[in-house]
Amino acid sequence: MLQSRLFTKTKRESPKGEKSVNAILLQRAGFCYKEMAGVYTYLPLGLRVLRKIERIVREEMENVSGQEILMSVLQPKSLWLKTGRWKEGIGEVMYKCKGKEEIGLGPTHEEMLTDIVRNYIHSFEDLPVYIYQIQTKFRKEPRARSGLIRGREFEMKDLYSFHQSESDFKKYYKKVQKAYFKIFRRCGLKAILTEASGVGFTKGYTHEFQVLSAAGEDTIVYCPKGHFSQNKEVAKFQAGDNCPVCGEKLLQGKAIEVGNIFPLGVKYSQSIGAFFQDRDGKKKPIIMGCYGVGISRLMGAIVEVHHDGKGIIWPGSVSPFDVHLLSLQLSNKMSQREKLEKAAKKVYRILQKQNVDVLYDDRKNKSPGEKFADADLIGIPYRIVVSDRMLRKQSVEIKRRDKKIARFVKIKQLPAFLRKNLRLNKT
RNA sequence: CGGGAUAUGGUGUAAUGGUAGCAUACACCCUUCGGGUGGGUGCAGUCCCAGUUCGAAUCUGGGUAUCCCGACCA
Numbered sequence: 001m002l003q004s005r006l007f008t009k010t011k012r013e014s015p016k017g018e019k020s021v022n023a024i025l026l027q028r029a030g031f032c033y034k035e036m037a038g039v040y041t042y043l044p045l046g047l048r049v050l051r052k053i054e055r056i057v058r059e060e061m062e063n064v065s066g067q068e069i070l071m072s073v074l075q076p077k078s079l080w081l082k083t084g085r086w087k088e089g090i091g092e093v094m095y096k097c098k099g100k101e102e103i104g105l106g107p108t109h110e111e112m113l114t115d116i117v118r119n120y121i122h123s124f125e126d127l128p129v130y131i132y133q134i135q136t137k138f139r140k141e142p143r144a145r146s147g148l149i150r151g152r153e154f155e156m157k158d159l160y161s162f163h164q165s166e167s168d169f170k171k172y173y174k175k176v177q178k179a180y181f182k183i184f185r186r187c188g189l190k191a192i193l194t195e196a197s198g199v200g201f202t203k204g205y206t207h208e209f210q211v212l213s214a215a216g217e218d219t220i221v222y223c224p225k226g227h228f229s230q231n232k233e234v235a236k237f238q239a240g241d242n243c244p245v246c247g248e249k250l251l252q253g254k255a256i257e258v259g260n261i262f263p264l265g266v267k268y269s270q271s272i273g274a275f276f277q278d279r280d281g282k283k284k285p286i287i288m289g290c291y292g293v294g295i296s297r298l299m300g301a302i303v304e305v306h307h308d309g310k311g312i313i314w315p316g317s318v319s320p321f322d323v324h325l326l327s328l329q330l331s332n333k334m335s336q337r338e339k340l341e342k343a344a345k346k347v348y349r350i351l352q353k354q355n356v357d358v359l360y361d362d363r364k365n366k367s368p369g370e371k372f373a374d375a376d377l378i379g380i381p382y383r384i385v386v387s388d389r390m391l392r393k394q395s396v397e398i399k400r401r402d403k404k405i406a407r408f409v410k411i412k413q414l415p416a417f418l419r420k421n422l423r424l425n426k427t
Numbered sequence: 428c429g430g431g432a433u434a435u436g437g438u439g440u441a442a443u444g445g446u447a448g449c450a451u452a453c454a455c456c457c458u459u460c461g462g463g464u465g466g467g468u469g470c471a472g473u474c475c476c477a478g479u480u481c482g483a484a485u486c487u488g489g490g491u492a493u494c495c496c497g498a499c500c501a
């Protein structure tokens with residue numbers, strides 16, 4: 001991708017009033033455009049990141065036998081009346097449209113999917129089944145905040161599992177738990193499995209995946225060795241207490257909830273009427289589980305964790321590009337400029353041939369300082385510089401965004417270097 | 428939903444009752460060239476409605492929007 005053609009440019013100043021790091025950096029660098037409080041447009045750079053995160057999530061969902069569907073955003077009132085949630089609970093934050101009839105904008109999809117499942121699952125032999133989707137959700141949040149961390153419109157992956165027995169559900173629950181750790185690790189985040197309050201019908205155990213960050217809305221009490229963590233709202237322990245597992249002193253910190261998993265029991269199957277006939281001939285409500293990942297929130301969380309004073313530092317797995325190629329047009333001699341452009345294009349082609357996603361800063365009349373500043377702000381993991389100085393040595397300069405020092409690689413040896421080093425980032 | 432703050436060119440800011448200024452971005456000219464080079468020219472603005480006043484960006488009332496704290500966060 002040629003940066004001269006890239007839609008959107010970086011901004012020198014932080015958006016007015018904005019305090020949260022992810023909101024500032026994502027807007028300044030041109031990843032997101034704020035439409036309203038808690039409502040964002042994903043620009044070319046931002047969408048690439050979102051897609052990368054989606055890809056990771058999809059792969060891990062397929063690994064736990066999830067089948068992807070895409071449900072509608074518009075939801076019938078009748079279904080919500082069946083579960084009593086049109087007016088209460090999440091219904092309170094549902095956007096409702098009045099047309100011919102009242103319709104809800106999906107804040108979550110338990111009702112809808114349970115109703116669909118009701119139409120296809122009739123026997124124990126049809127179970128278990130695991131259905132997920134990646135979709136935009138709408139919630140009338142009383143207070144949208146912190147950029148992508150809490151939006152009124154946001155992207156979420158929601159997986160629902162359907163089982164014939166509690167024990168089968170529990171096995172799957174554990175499996176998804178593992179898959180979730182993998183998702184967050186692949187996104188460059190260290191998630192802490194945290195016990196949280198269940199809603200009435202969940203009788204106890206629900207789990208949140210929390211990422212430590214000052215931008216978080218939750219406070220967790222956790223074991224630094226990772227044995228234990230509880231959300232402050234339900235915590236029976238406090239900072240300074242001993243970890244019930246290893247005895248280590250517990251810590252307390254702010255955290256962003258990037259995912260959650262919880263049992264639904266038979267709440268929805270019962271009220272919506274999703275039953276199956278068991279091998280004993282009896283009709284039973286399907287046992288359900290629900291597993292969410294805030295995809296767009298994850299993007300915000302990654303920025304909160306991976307940045308410095310100059311900009312974002314994307315983990316390779318979710319970066320919009322693998323390499324940011326800069327050509328420094330320094331000489332005022334036309335012949336030299338042409339020579340440099342030719343060399344930069346050659347490097348660009350080498351990179352593309354190696355299947356490296358590259359953003360090529362081919363902009364003319366931009367000073368080196370400006371190109372460096374933009375590269376730091378955008379935060380692509382590798383920066384490759386082509387300049388007169390480099391050309392004299394038949395080399396390019398390669399610098400990692402998260403490292404201070406640069407190294408020099410002969411253009412001839414570039415393909416080998418790329419094969420050897422960049423693959424590391426493809427998780 | 429309670430509390431606080433803010434609203435001025437595309438973006439970021441100054442002007443506290445009397446000529447709306449600066450920076451940046453953008454366009455053009457010159458200059459410079461490995462960390463936002465310097466200079467010149469041009470383009471462009473007071474959130475909305477009402478009120479006070481000879482006169483309002485500025486004061487008053489109402490509205491709207493944004494940010495922050497809290498409540499809320501199946």
